[in-house]
Amino acid sequence: MPTTMIAGRPIDVNSEGFLTSYDQWDEALGATLAGLIGIEMTQAHWAPIRFLRADYPARGETATLRRVSQVGGFAIKDLFALFPGKPAKKMSYIAGLPKPKGCV
């Protein structure tokens, strides 16, 4: 597992670049991660990211788009507009969480 410098801090990531430690993330890092994939964070972006962060610890897995939509109350269409193409993966990357699984 590599460790890389991100936003001036040493951060543990997996081979794809996703964070592997929940506790190494803060919002400044999230904004930097977003920038790396061409997304500028706005309040609209932060809302689902904060939902993902709050939802993760008790469940131990990243919320799927369905959960973000049904439990978090975000419209999937909006998430596609905010995080174009692959919102589930982009959101989990920015939130410092693993890609959602639900898919074994």
Add this chain to the structure above:
Amino acid sequence: MQRLVILGGGTAGTVVANKLRAVLGRHELHITVVDRDDAHHYQPGYLFMPFGIYNTSDIVRSRHKFITDGVDLVLTEIDRVDPTYKTVHLADGRTLSYDVLVVATGVAPRPDATPGMQGSEWGNSIHEFYSLDGAQKLTEAMRRFRGGRLVVHITEMPIKCPVAPMEFTFLADDWLRKHRIRDRTDLTYVTPLDGAFTKPVASRELATALTDRQVGLETDFAVESIDNDAKELVGFDGRRIGFDLLVTVPLNMGPDYIARSGMGDELNLVPCDQHTMASLAHPDVFVLGDGGTLQTSKAGSVAHFSAEVFVANFLATFRGQPATHGFDGHANCFIESGNGKGMLLDFNYATEPFTGEFPLPVVGPFKLLKETRLNHLGKLAFRWVYWNLLLPGRPIPLPGAMSLAGKRVEDDVSAAATGMPTAVAPASPTPTRPAPVTKPARPRLETKPLVTTSAKPAAGAPARKAGAPVPAYESRTAVNSTADPAVILPDPIIPKF
């Protein structure tokens, strides 16, 4: 006398009832199985129906015949479970009290969950094969098919038998060739995943198998709706995929009584421990088969292996001994690849499917992730094994725990390489519900929870609500990696999206 109530008389429910009845007498344990009807379906058989290989009589039997004497079989719908009072309310007004409850009602396809799926083309050019009725209708549609755009589609994960759509694609390719219309057919596989399958090595091998058959692969497709007039799948990202025949796997969900009971997540799946299958909210409720949240395939092999673990733990606890058995996530799946051949997948929580060999005395070894005649024969033979050995609870020569013997292990593709630990404990324990999610699971059973009236649940406690509420977000101070500075890479790794 203890009372065990089993909701669902499918694979897991039947195995548990038969195995426990064989060991414990009627005066020691009262066993009740509840199901809505008396038809036990061999669900792996649905796949073969559209190609005329199996018909209904091959895959439907009476549940009654496969549940041993001395077990009450109650045929009615379930209204709801009241886990606080350990009671099941049936639709006909009866109630059943339990000391231990097994939820084994699985998941079912829900075409109504996708706008347009059940529109004017439903049953005409839009089909599914995850139900007997759907497989029968698709059989007719295949017979009428004369070429064009055949699209195989997965709505959303997780689904039961996640390799079945891939198998359908392989069998369709073979069937179209035999009917001499393959050259007039565009075959496309559409998945919400980022590859042909969920695990890297299997995904690579299966993607190759698709390419070899000139099957198009559309990945990361999140379906928003189906346009019946244009006959197109419409994605949230704006992609549109046209079809003349769509074979879709609708959203899979647990039954609605789970939601009415406040026990499920957004898909009516009951959150459960990865090793004991105990409900995280109610330690006297166990979830076997497809209806829980085990991070492994929803497959008959998982239902079977996890049921054996549950039975061993139940018996130990019943006798006042520690329950020491833990399920490892073992799944073992034959994959039909067409032309009389098949592949084999064998994996668990920690080990993804690899290539290599699967040793089995006398008939094996089977080749893993390679197309062979023997794997195909293994798949066909399994129907006999299912009815004659597995359901009655007789020993079958398949180890419950996965073994690495024969596997060609590849580096850095383990679960650990794909991210944080997800199977057991959250990376950052911020418990939000009374259930000890982050404690080792097994000790919970080492006492005698089966007979104690469970530690009085606070009425209306948060955990009663479906999936427990999401705690409020808090901004936190981050820590840095403790890695040796000498190995730290100067530049971030940016994922490819």
